[in-house]
Amino acid sequence: MDVNHVHGCCHIHTAPPAAPWPPPLVSFYPPDRFCHSRRLHRSAVRLRYAVRAQLTNATAAGRKEPATNHAFQNILVSLPMPGGGEYGKFYSLPSLNDPRIEKLPYSIRILLESVIRNCDNLQVTKNDVEKIIDWENTSQKMAEIAFKPTRCILMDNTGVPTVVDLAAMRDMMAHLGCDPYKINPLIPVDVVIDHAVRVDVARSHDALDKNMELEFSRNKERFGFLKWASSAFHNMQIFPPGSGTVHQVNLEYLARVVFNTDGIMYPDSVIGTDSHTTMINSLGVAGWGVGGIEAVVAMLGQLRDGVTATDLVLTMTEMLRNHGVVGKFVEFYGVGVGELSLPARATIANMAPEYGATMGFFPVDHVSMIEAYLRANNMFVESHEQLTERVYSSYLELELTDVEPxxxxxxxxxxxxxxxxxxxxxxxxxxxxxxxxxxxxxxxxxxxxxxxxxxxxxxxxxxxxxxxxxxxxxxxxxxxxxxxxxxxxxxxxxxxxxxxxxxxxxxxxxxxxxxxxxxxxxxxxxxxxxxxxxxxxxxxxxxxxxxxxxxxxxxxxxxxxxxxxxxxxxxxxxxxxxxxxxxxxxxxxxxxxxxxxxxxxxxxxxxxxxxxxxxxxxxxxxxxxxxxxxxxxxxxxxxxxLPHMFTETYESIMKCNQRWNELRIPEAALYPWDPSSTYIRKPPYLECIAMSPPGPRMIKDAYCLLNLGDSITTDHISYSGKIPVDSPAAKYLHVCGVDQKKFSSYGGRRGNNEMVVRGAFANMRIVNKLMNRKIGPKTIHVPSGEEFYVFDAAMKYKSEGHDMVIIAGAEYGSGSSCDSAAKGPMLLGVKAVICKSFERIHRSNLVGMGIIPLCFKDGEDADSLGLNGHERFTIHLPTSIGEIHPGQHVTITTDNRKSFTCTLRLDTELELAYFNHGGVLPYIIRSLAGAQK
Structure with a gap:
């Protein structure tokens, strides 16, 4: 292939052919430390549970993570300042004297630095280091490594449920006679309240103030809960409403690019519950909200007059989606990168979830101290680099001058x-x-x-x-x-x-x-x-x-x-x-x-x-x-x-919000739950957890709750918008005495599982084949043939003692990262989802909530197998955890004597452990409680 590309081209490099199933998502290393388990081939980090684990797998409040480990102490070197003295010390990649490192993409080098810095031959081993250095070969073998992010960032729609779970886990730890402070962030956590505001008032000079007034009126309780969390949990900072969106605050204020902690320098990295955490990639910071590794993009040149960065990213989204880069890293490089402004890079990086990638990464090429560290550690991109200096797997080309509005x-x-x-x-x-x-x-x-x-x-x-x-x-x-x-x-x-x-x-x-x-x-x-x-x-x-x-x-x-x-x-x-x-x-x-x-x-x-x-x-x-x-x-x-606009804005943003400052909160380590609250409720799946895991069980004669087609998004599965007046959610709020004007939205009430379960499959545009393609959030109760809202049908099945499954097509669970899209079905009583393929982030969420993900064999689906959803399904899964293996074939039979085989999408031994425990949160509680005792 010709690598002497003309100026103005975009070169897109993708991974080898897909493996039979995606690799695992998150690994937990008890008793008190956390790593991301990432596979170097098509891996997927499940943010929601990754964040929870990072928040919970800590020792007593206030303990700091060790600044250094000793397995690679021999390459810990000083970074000198130009005028004398030193910036700090760092783990030097050049000191390894391994020529393979020069060929690694920059995003992979960040992973390499992380495992070297955290290598203690216990949680992170020298073998992990070798796997990354040998990326060119291991990327095709689904090698698993451990990666530890530097910090976490949450937004309120997903942050509130996260903190609700943390508060409930503290209660559960206390109930088990353990230290509730075990549930505490170990690394910095920032929560940005940015998804609660609604455009009630528009086309008015006072729209901003009026909408914020209404925002506080509706959300006072959940805002108070988050403000309590900022004082009850160490290492947690809350950005009040009106501060901006989570990925903007991350880009303009929170990002450091290079950290210097206790004299040790290392790259910034972040995981976030907003899938567009990827905007931070524009600064050269490794951050993501979805999973994957290995697609790599190179971009050169400028756009023609009248074309915006939006037009470029929409073109790239179409192109990359068509090619298939779901769950992969994307890296931009070449001389043209230097001509792209930071805002243009941010626009492109932000859309990584839409083109399916984990990151849209721009290597760093700015700032003195940061530049000095990254140059010294071979992480700084040079504009004159030849495209042959790093190794990628395959190539696509996009001529930037062809991009049009x-x-x-x-x-x-x-x-x-x-x-x-x-x-x-x-x-x-x-x-x-x-x-x-x-x-x-x-x-x-x-x-x-x-x-x-x-x-x-x-x-x-x-x-x-x-x-x-x-x-x-x-x-x-x-x-x-x-x-x-x-x-x-x-x-x-x-x-x-x-x-x-x-x-x-x-x-x-x-x-x-x-x-x-x-x-x-x-x-x-x-x-x-x-x-x-x-x-x-x-x-x-x-x-x-x-x-x-x-x-x-x-x-x-x-x-x-x-x-x-x-x-x-x-x-x-x-x-x-x-x-x-x-x-x-x-x-x-x-x-x-x-x-x-x-x-x-x-x-x-x-x-x-x-x-x-x-x-x-x-x-x-x-x-x-x-x-x-x-x-x-x-x-x-x-x-x-102008620069002063940014500095002055963020100097005042935490102290000039009068409505936030006036909120009064309880001073307690354990949250005082209000049983009458319609916003914040203690989740039922974190009550009465026994120390012994429940183990797996066979699903017998389950009914199909919904029979769905392709591209069912998390918006279909867990609707976040307006609550219709005749919906089960509205009926619940009416019973609780909530006036219709104060319904807020499904997304705003995700801290209450009574709303999460009623918001499951509540999207008015969902198409359920059981309803003969009639559009809306209803289904058929198969035994009676009656039509019900999905929630009401599920409650009827549960009252009758029946399990439920969901049938779907390809790309089930695409769209926003949203753990309520797994919580809701779990609370409905769904035990398994059987589909052609999963969007990776959602598959992991299902595992985390104890729902079994199953994939039809290649070339098969419900239609080809003659399944219409009126059958009863028995999933012949072994009842002993030792007999279940990642990716094994599972036989499913129906009451009308059909039989077919699916692939079990529990992809790792760790995910089998989650399943054995009934989900990731019970697993964490038992791990922490068992370690203490």
Whole structure:
């Protein structure tokens, strides 16, 4: 292969062919230390349980992890300062004198440094070191290593359930007569409250303050719980609401790139419960929220004028998803990397979960002390490096000059549509049968126009009308250039006299408080306000489904006429039902394009040929008239995005939140649970744990709770959005005396397992084959043939003493990292999931909650085996843990005499131990309690 690549290419390097099943996820090393078990081939770190283990596998409160180990003491060398003295000491990779290290990708070198620094020949061995050095060979043999991250980061939607479990585990330790302080973070843990805010108020100068006021009103109890945790647990810091999104705070404030602890220097690394922790990879920090290793990307060159980093990352997402890089490391290198700004790198790294990778890693090429350490340890990338200096497995090429403005949708982030093909693609979607790219609207109804009254003025809506346009926090607000670009589009649109229709709900919810400062400095916020893009929040709002209500008249027009309405947002996920229950089509776009589609009011437009609107003097205005050049954007960013904005913002962020400061919390090591709480409840699976594990048992004559198709996401499995008034969750809240206005969302109430179980499979867009493809969160109770909500059917099965299984297609559990997507089914009574393939992060979660993951044999699925979900399933799993082996074949029989074989997706001996204990949390409690006694 020719490695003398022309300037302007993107080279993508992927791993060898997939193994029969993914490697293991997380290893725990009792009694008091934790490692990530990572395989060098297609491994997957399950964040939720990795984080819990890291938090819990500690000794008494306050104990520090040893700064050094001694197996490689001979390569601990000093790093001199230029003017004399030393920065500190470090474990030197060059001192190993092994030529194989020069060929290792930089992300693999970080793993190597970690195992060397932590090598004690007990938990981490010299054999682990050799496996990484010999990566070129071991990557094809599924070699397992131990990797220890430097710190953890959580966001509130997943952080609250995590801390709830920690608090309950403390209670359980006390119940067993053990030290409850065993449950305490050993490494720094930061919790950023960023997923609680909702866009209730939009297009208003006081939207930001009003939304925060409502946020505190709804979430006072869960905020108080987190504030208690910050004082009850050592090593835990809470960032209050309004601080920005977790990955932005991580990027702009928490990242250190290189740590210096007790005189020992080592690379920063982080695990996080937000899957977009990968944004930190843009700084050269190893961090992830999903699992995998070995896909490696090289990128060169610049984008042509008018193309944004969003367009690049949407193109890469499509390309990498099609090629298949799920569960792998992605590394960018080459001379072109030096020409990519940090914000552009952050945009690309942030979308790693959408293209399926663990990390989108950019090696470090900045800062004096950091540079000195990384140069000395062969971790600093040089712009003149030849592409032959590191070894990868296979190659793809993307010509950057071919990247064009794009959107993705209408239902998945990797379904990219070039902007110039959007109109044709939209009409195809209307024609296509219902699916990821189809709505099956009859031709005679596709041009139907519905007229209605909006706040006493005439309005109209049709298929393709944009009713929600949101510049969101998830991906693009890390990048000032695209936020400035959106502001410049707003400025030019205002100058031309263009307006957004008042019934389009517009909002701006940056992930960083710094965005307010540079938008104010440039006066671009004023122009954005004229178009309705007022600052509404600093947090993850629309992108996680907290988009708030549409005007009642708009909602009625959509529902009464079955309109396929549209949301356009600068987020990273657009799965069905996630953004808003009433927007059946959702398109991801750059912030400037969000503004453009808000102005157009429809996606049924060809921007090249059709005007975006009519301005002053009845003049038609085209998108090209208001689109800024790359040079214009660069000039504004250079003059207005200033370092002091970042330092001043983060100096005050922890002390200037009056509402947070006024919260009163209990002073106790054990949390005083309130049995009447509808937000924070002690989980039932952490009560009455006996010291002896329950062991495995055969699943006999189980009923199928749901029969599902391909690409069932965690949004389908555990809905995070609005709580419908007639749902089981709403009925529960009504019984508890909660007014409908204070329902909040499923995601906001995940600290209460009564809500988690009622939110399981509650997505209104889910398609269950048992319902003859009728869309909605219901199923058939097979014995009676009656139709029930999924929750009600499961409770009926449980009351009758029946086990349940779920049948599904390929990529089951894709999407956001979400342990409630495993908790909910477990609480429903689901014992196993049988599918074609799992998204790795979710498979691990199922194991962690004691649910058996099983995969059909290659080429088989429920349909090919003639299974319709009305059968009863017996899974012939041995009842002795010693007779169960990772990846073994398991026979399943049905009551109508069908028999087929599946692969058991308990992938390691450690996962078998979790299964034997009924889940990872009971395993940890028994390990800690047993070690103490």
């Amino acid at each position: 794009s959107v993705s949708g209408p239902k998945r982030p990797h379904d990219r549509v070039p902007l110039n093909n959007m109109k044709a693609d939209w009409h195809a979607c209307l024609d296509n049968k219902v699916g990821f790219k189809g709505f099956a609207i009859p031709r005679e109804y596709q041009d139907k126009v519905v007229k209605y009254d909006f706040q006493r003025q005439p309005a109209e809506i049709k298929h393709g009308s944009v009713v929600l346009a949101a510049i969101c926090s998830s991906t693009n607000t890390s990048n000032p250039s695209v936020i400035v670009g959106a502001g410049l589009v707003a400025k030019k649109a205002y100058e031309f006299g263009l307006k957004v229709k008042p019934w389009v709900k517009t909002s701006l919810t940056p992930g960083s408080v710094v965005a307010r400062e540079y938008l104010k400095h440039t006066h671009l916020q004023n122009y954005s306000n004229h178009l309705g893009f007022h600052l509404a929040a600093f947090g993850c709002a629309t992108c996680v489904g907290n988009s708030g209500e549409l005007d009642q008249s708009v909602s009625a027009a959509i529902t009464e006429n079955d309109i396929v309405s549209v949301a356009v947002l600068s987020a990273n996920r657009n799965f069905e039902g996630r953004v808003h229950p009433l927007t059946r089509a959702n398109y991801l776009a750059s912030p400037p394009l969000v503004v453009a589609y808000a102005l157009a009011g429809t996606v049924d437009i060809d921007f090249e040929k059709e005007p975006i609107g009519v301005g002053k003097d009845s003049k038609e205005v085209y998108l090209r008239d208001i689109w800024p050049t790359t040079k214009e954007i660069e000039q504004v960013v250079k003059s207005s995005v």
